[in-house]
Amino acid sequence: MAGIGFELKKLFAKKGFFHTAKAFGYATIICTGPMLLGVLLLLGIMALCNFSGLDTQKRELLICMITYTLLASITTTSFFSMIVTRFTADMLYEENKDAVLPSFWGSTVVMMAVGCLLYGIFLMISGATLLQQILCFIFFGELIIVWNAMSYLTAIKDYKGIFLSFLTAIAVTFLIGFVFIKLKFPVIESLLFSVTAGYGVMTVWHVVLLHRYFPKTDGKPFIFFKWLDEFLPLALSGLFMNIGMFSHLVIMWFSDINVNVKGLFYGAPSHDVPALLAFMTTLITTVNFVVSVEVNFYPKYRNHYSLYNDKGTIDDILQAEQEMLSTLKTEVFYTALKQLLFTAFCIAIGPTLLDYLPLGFDEMMRGYFRTLCVAYGLYAIGNVIMLILLYFTDYRGAMVSTAVFAGCTIGFTLISLWFDPVYYGFGFLAASMLFVVIAVIRLDYFTKRLPYYILAVQPLVAEDRSGAFTKLGNFLNSKLKERD
Numbered sequence: 001m002a003g004i005g006f007e008l009k010k011l012f013a014k015k016g017f018f019h020t021a022k023a024f025g026y027a028t029i030i031c032t033g034p035m036l037l038g039v040l041l042l043l044g045i046m047a048l049c050n051f052s053g054l055d056t057q058k059r060e061l062l063i064c065m066i067t068y069t070l071l072a073s074i075t076t077t078s079f080f081s082m083i084v085t086r087f088t089a090d091m092l093y094e095e096n097k098d099a100v101l102p103s104f105w106g107s108t109v110v111m112m113a114v115g116c117l118l119y120g121i122f123l124m125i126s127g128a129t130l131l132q133q134i135l136c137f138i139f140f141g142e143l144i145i146v147w148n149a150m151s152y153l154t155a156i157k158d159y160k161g162i163f164l165s166f167l168t169a170i171a172v173t174f175l176i177g178f179v180f181i182k183l184k185f186p187v188i189e190s191l192l193f194s195v196t197a198g199y200g201v202m203t204v205w206h207v208v209l210l211h212r213y214f215p216k217t218d219g220k221p222f223i224f225f226k227w228l229d230e231f232l233p234l235a236l237s238g239l240f241m242n243i244g245m246f247s248h249l250v251i252m253w254f255s256d257i258n259v260n261v262k263g264l265f266y267g268a269p270s271h272d273v274p275a276l277l278a279f280m281t282t283l284i285t286t287v288n289f290v291v292s293v294e295v296n297f298y299p300k301y302r303n304h305y306s307l308y309n310d311k312g313t314i315d316d317i318l319q320a321e322q323e324m325l326s327t328l329k330t331e332v333f334y335t336a337l338k339q340l341l342f343t344a345f346c347i348a349i350g351p352t353l354l355d356y357l358p359l360g361f362d363e364m365m366r367g368y369f370r371t372l373c374v375a376y377g378l379y380a381i382g383n384v385i386m387l388i389l390l391y392f393t394d395y396r397g398a399m400v401s402t403a404v405f406a407g408c409t410i411g412f413t414l415i416s417l418w419f420d421p422v423y424y425g426f427g428f429l430a431a432s433m434l435f436v437v438i439a440v441i442r443l444d445y446f447t448k449r450l451p452y453y454i455l456a457v458q459p460l461v462a463e464d465r466s467g468a469f470t471k472l473g474n475f476l477n478s479k480l481k482e483r484d
Contacts, residue, residue, distance in 0.1 A: 009265035032204040042066060042200070042276060044174055045191055046201065052181045054188075057261065062188050064265040065128065066195060067272070069119075069136050071144035073245055074331060077117035077151075078242035080107055082234045082390075085151045087224045099223065101214040104152050106221025106476075111144050127263015135192040142199040149206040152214075165205035221480065225473025229465050233399035237386070240402035244435070245379065247406065248413040248428040249275060257264030259422050274365050277354070278372035281346050285380035289387065297331050300324040308454065317451075325447055327386065336381045343377035364422060371425035379405075385439035389446065394453070397442040405435035 008024040042063065049059040063259035087091050091099045119140050123133040153162060173194045180190035228235055252258065253266040261267055304320040306312075312320070338388065350373070361369075389398040446453065 026173075033115055040170065041173060041195055044170075045177075045195070048174070048177050048191060049187070052187045058188055060259060060261045060267055060269060061265060062191055063269075063272075064261050065132065065136050065188075065192065066139075067267075068265065069140050069143065071249075072119050072122075073115065073140055073147060074246070075239075075242055076111050076119075077144060079239045080111060081147065081151045081234050082238040083227050083231060084148065084224055085306060086231055086234060087227045088152055090227075097214055098217040099219045100152065101210060101216055102219035102221040103224045104210060104214075105148075107224060108145055108148050108223070111148060112141060116141060117143055118221035122264065125263075126265060128265070131189055135189065135196055139192070139196045139199060141205045142196065145203045146199060146206060149203075149210060151208065152210055162206075162209065165202050165209075168205070169202040170200040171202050187220075190475040197270065208326065220473075220477045222473040223475040225469040225476075226466065227361070228469035229462065229467040231395060232469075233395040234390070236401045237390070237395065237398045240399070240406040241383070241386070244402060244405035244409045244431065247410050248425075248431075249438045251417070252424060253415045255417055255421070255424065256422065270362070270365050271368055273361075274369035275372050275425075277350070278346075278369055281343055281373055282339075282376050282380035284342045285335060285384060288335050288338055296393050297324070297327050300327045305454075319483045321450060325450075328447075332388070335384055339377050339380050343373050346373050367422055368425050371429055375425065375432045378436050379428070382432060382435035382439045385436070385443050389439065389443055392446060392450070392453070394442070394446050397446060401435060401439045404438050405431055408434050 024320040043068065045062065049062065054062075080358055084103065087103055087107055088100055089095065091103075115138070120137060123136055126133070128136065173378055176193050176197050177194035180194065182186060222357060252271045255268060255271075257268050259267050259269060284349075297389070300320070300323050304317070304324045307317045347370050351361070351371060354361045354366070356370070382401070386398050386401055389395075389401070408431035409428055412430045413424075414427070416425075416427035436480075
């Protein structure tokens with residue numbers, strides 16, 4: 001992320017509205033691109049369904065297929081995403097670019113093997129037709145590559161190329177979908193194919209960017225497994241965060257407001273659609289974190305830690321620490337304030353604007369939207385604080401806060417099922433609130449003892465943390481070498 005910060009700082013150094021808008025645009029695409037594209041595609045697919053005159057049951061089946069595939073792919077990659085990001089950062093720091101591209105394909109193969117097996121079994125018993133199963137399966141594989149590629153693309157400064165890949169993917173999706181509908185092809189299969197084609201374009205584009213930036217070598221593709229033993233709390237943080245974000249949606253699919261669309265495809269449209277739109281309100285915090293916290297905080301952070309290595313005096317270190325923490329406090333405060341103000345704005349005018357969209361909003365859905373806007377706003381603030389914990393390498397603190405978030409989301413959402421459906425969403429709201437509180441307490445505790453964690457907690461001698469994951473990586477590398 002520091003690489004993105006450096007590049008954005010260059011853009012913000014240029015005066016004028018165009019350069020500022022360009023910097024914000026690049027930050028939005030880099031940080032939220034795949035998820036933003038997924039949300040826009042779902043909304044666009046709903047619009048195409050209405051355009052085609054598709055009946056409600058078939059439209060909900062299509063949305064379920066796309067949603068299930070998105071969530072399954074995100075869950076599969078969530079355990080590895082932060083690990084491969086850390087691995088890439090370490091390799092770039094060591095100026096060992098040769099190890100990056102093999103690890104991308106190695107991690108992709110592992111996630112595809114696990115994910116495709118499990119999701120393939122689900123599709124076979126889901127009740128979908130054979131063609132629908134094939135299209136969902138291909139779509140799932142593309143998403144695995146896209147999510148994984150985004151963990152590596154933070155090292156690439158070709159923002160224009162990445163931005164164009166998203167625009168092209170959107171254009172291809174809607175063009176193919178519109179043409180197939182006009183040709184009277186089956187609507188569900190046509191739109192599934194169009195989504196698969198759009199993400200296919202983005203998949204190829206991202207792989208080309210990675211190959212253009214990182215050298216193609218015969219390095220060990222599974223060496224990143226060692227980082228799982230070294231930084232297991234980091235991997236668990238990614239998994240817990242994903243569970244916390246999306247488990248309440250899955251629970252709603254089996255609540256009193258659920259709809260059995262077909263076979264194993266369940267949904268809760270009256271809750272899912274407001275949740276989808278409420279999630280969009282978090283984009284302002286995600287982008288602001290990169291633009292403000294990364295660009296303004298990172299130089300202070302780097303200066304503070306460099307003094308430990310460059311023989312800075314105690315007074316210099318204490319002054320740098322004070323400046324760093326003061327900047328951090330200011331940036332986090334304004335990031336949270338912007339999110340809360342934007343949330344309040346969406347709650348105030350959102351329901352009125354949503355009436356103009358063909359989404360069938362009723363009073364209960366408006367209530368869900370308001371509740372989930374607050375919940376996702378708090379989640380976004382908690383996520384920013386958790387990322388700052390990762391900045392200070394407090395992986396255990398990040399793991400604990402995300403574990404509490406995941407556990408409380410599941411627990412509180414299940415408890416909410418005992419109440420009237422109008423209160424659905426309050427479980428996720430309570431979990432998000434607790435997530436913020438715990439993350440803030442941990443960050444405050446950690447930063448007040450920063451010199452201790454920098455100087456006293458580190459091991460006196462190098463430790464070999466090789467374990468089961470390292471052995472698995474070595475085994476896979478040896479088998480691959482024997483085959484070659």
